[in-house]
Amino acid sequence: MPPQLEVLDKVPWMIWTITPDGRCEFVNRFYLETTGLSADHCTAPPAVWKKSPRDLPPFLSGVHPDYRDRAASSFWDGVESGRGWTYEAPFRHADGAFHWHVRRAIPLHDSKGNLVRFVGTCADIQDFKVAQERLETAEERARLVVDRALDAIIVIDSDSTVLDWNEQAQDIFGWSRAQILGKQLADKIIPPEYRRAHKAGIKRFLTTGEGPLLNKRIEITGLHKEGHELQIELSIAPMKVGNRWTFSAFVRDLTESKRIAETLRETREELAWMSRLTAMGELSASIAHEIKQPLSAIISNVETSLYWLASSSPDIKKVSVITQLIGRDANRAIDIIGRIRSLINKTVSERVPLDMNALINDVLDLTGWELRKRQVSVKTELSSSLPMILGDRIQLQQVILNLILNGIEAMAPVEDRPRVLSVKSGPFKEGEIQVSFHDTGVGIDPASADQVFEAFFTTKPNGTGLGLSICRSIVEAHDGHISAMAGIPHGAVFQVNLPNGR
Structure with a gap:
């Protein structure tokens, strides 16, 4: 073996040489050990293995069958052109497993420029291929995750x-990926008034490492491709x-x-209004009685006044x-009508400081005749130290009204004990007040205490299931909380906790 080939034989790298006509004349020891082929097999003369012009030589017999045609084309094109070749293909190793190889051959010329032989090397790139495949899979998976994201x-x-x-x-802003990649973001989706701030x-x-809006969710306005603005939620993460x-x-x-939320808000207000109308319908007799009292007093006093004025010596005093x-009773009638009108009207929600005790007394006055008609006595324990709250007068009156009417109805079938509605108010834990309504009615099943506030859940034969939900x-x-529980020893307790206005 020539000295240079002896050196190549000991190199831990797969090396071979090919004659200008495509015959393998040398393969090194590392090649043979890796492939499991013999030197005689690899260097067999063309007469043994070349049945057609582009058959692969024996030293390439380990190429995977699916890649043989491609390998043969690269090999013979390189031989015939004299330029050599480079290609990748799976190759069977001595253990029978296929490993990806990259095979490269370069031509060697003598001093006169004549082609002497091709010298080739082969590198096992199996680990690289596996890593590349995993990387491509990970990139594809990441791309799919990004593209399928809801945001x-x-x-x-x-x-x-x-x-x-x-x-x-693309769906939100109207710009396709091809249209916007490489473009300035501010010019495309940020409204003009925010571009300088962006x-x-x-x-x-970049200067300080600080950004007050980074890693936070904020609501802001975006710009669509068509020019209209969008309400968006934005969070930005630097990397x-x-x-x-x-x-x-x-x-x-x-x-x-936002549109759905506005529709829900309008629907809730509509349902609340309908609930108030329903409650006022149930109180129609009580309302008529409450109004009739001051009107009857006015008529009686007017008749008395006319009588004294018609006497021979009118008693002016x-x-x-x-x-x-008469004036007092007229104002009382006006006040009753005003309360009824405010409860029935669709009013715009307005938060103002309110005295919860005053709201409770107003609603108890409105329902007074109903309470007396149903033989319900009311016990109130309203704290004089109750702080003011911030709320909507009409909405909170509706809550009180619904809870009082529920208590009245729950006590309707009771015959073996007094019908008592206990109303209490007082400061609760720090920053809150609590109002409770305890009736001595039929009570509630502890298992359904949370369900009573669900829409359309009702235990009443003719109930709509909306009152407590509203x-x-x-x-x-x-920003408050309402709960229900079984009363002791009878009935049910409804508690309303609200933040105070301090």
Whole structure:
């Protein structure tokens, strides 16, 4: 063996040489050990193995069958052109497993430029191929995750150039990925009035490492491709790879959710109004009685006043007293009508400081005749130290009205004990007040105590299941909490907790 080939034979790398006509003249020991082929097999003359012009030589017999045609084409094209070849293909090793190889051959020429032979090397790139496949799979999976995300995902660099743009971003803002990649984000989806602040924010972060809006969810306005503005929820996360900063923006379109929320708000207000109308219908007899009392007193006093005025010597002093009584009863009637009207009307929600005890007394006055008619006595323990609350007068009156009427109805079938409605108010834990309504009625099943506040859940034969659900909506809208529990020894207790106005 020539000295140079002896050196190549000991190199831990697969090496071979090929004659200009394509015959393998040498394979090194590492090649034979790796492939499990013999030297005689690899260097067999063409007469033994070449049945057609482009058959692979024996030293390439380990090429995977699916890649033999491609390998043969690369090999013979390189031989015939004299330029050599490079290709990748799976190759069977001595243990029978196929490993990906990259095979490369270069031509060697003598001093006169004549082709002497090809020298080839082979590298096992199986681990690289596996890693590459895993990387491609991971990248594909990441791409699918990004594109299938429910939120828009936008990546920009420190110059505000768009680097990535998923399908949701296209759906929200109207720009396709091809249209916006490489473009300035501020020019496309940020309204003009925010562009300067956007650029200043990036510059500030790159200088100081601080950004007041980073890693937070904020609601802001975005710009659609067609020019109209969108309500969006935005969060931005900075990421540094090497010395390069990128910013990932996660965007959620709030336009539809805002519309739905507004529709739900209007629906809740409509249901609350209908509930008030229903309650006022149930109180119609009580209302008629409450109004009839001052009107009857006015008529009686007017007749008395006319009588004194018609006498031969009118008693002006008595007429004056009676006139004052007429005015008092008229104001009382006006006050009753005003309360009824405010409860029936669709009023705009307005939060003002309120005295909860006064609201309770107003509703008890309104339901007084109903309570007497149903033989229900009322016991009140209203704390004189109760702080003011901030709320909507009409909505909270509706809550009180519904709870009182529920208590009255729950006690209707009771015959073996007094019908008593206990109403208490007082400061609760720090920052809250509590109002409770305890009746001596049929009570509630502890297992359904939470269900009573669900829409359309009712235990009444003719109930709609909306009254308590509306009460909960109103209380929660006031940042409060309402609960129900079994009363001791009888009935049910409804508790309303509300934040005070301090």
